Amino acid sequence: MTRHLRIQCSRQNLQQVRDFVRDFLLAAHGNEVLVNQVVLAVDEVVANFIIHANEEDASQYLDLLMQLRDHNLDVEIEDHSNTLFLPSNVAPSPDMSEYIRQGRKGGMGMALVSRIMDKVVFFERNSHTICHLTKQLG
Structure with missing residues (x-):
C-alpha cells in the first residue's frame, strides 16, 4: 500500500499531515x-x-510518501526548497534532569522521533533534503 501527499510549508497544514498519516495507518x-x-x-x-528549513514559506512545499509492505512502514519526506536541511541522523538523548533544571523548552523532538521510529536518516537527493523513517509494525 502506498500513498502520497504534497503540502505547502505552512503550520496550518500540520493537521492535514496528522490526518493523512493516521488514516493511512488505521486502514x-x-x-x-x-x-x-x-x-x-x-x-x-x-x-x-x-x-526551521523553510521559515514557514508557503511558496515552498513538502512531499510525503508512505509505503507499507509486509508490516514494514517506510515514510519519506522530501523538502523541495533550495536549502539543504541535514540535521544529525542520531539525535542525542538529553539529560532530562539538566533539561528541566535549565527550564528549557523545545529541542526534544528529534530525540523523540529517534525513540519512536526504528530508523531515521536525513540525506540529500537531487539537491533536496530527504528524511526517511522506518518502522516495523507488529
Whole structure:
C-alpha cells in the first residue's frame, strides 16, 4: 500500500499531515498506540522542515510518501526548497534532569522521533533534503 501527499510549508497544514498519516495507518494497522506514535514522529519531522528549513514559506512545499509492505512502514519526506536541511541522523538523548533544571523548552523532538521510529536518516537527493523513517509494525 502506498500513498502520497504534497503540502505547502505552512503550520496550518500540520493537521492535514496528522490526518493523512493516521488514516493511512488505521486502514492497515489497528493498534491505536502505535498509530499515534508514528503520527507524532512524522508530525515532528514535517514541523521541523516547515519551521526551521523553510521559515514557514508557503511558496515552498513538502512531499510525503508512505509505503507499507509486509508490516514494514517506510515514510519519506522530501523538502523541495533550495536549502539543504541535514540535521544529525542520531539525535542525542538529553539529560532530562539538566533539561528541566535549565527550564528549557523545545529541542526534544528529534530525540523523540529517534525513540519512536526504528530508523531515521536525513540525506540529500537531487539537491533536496530527504528524511526517511522506518518502522516495523507488529
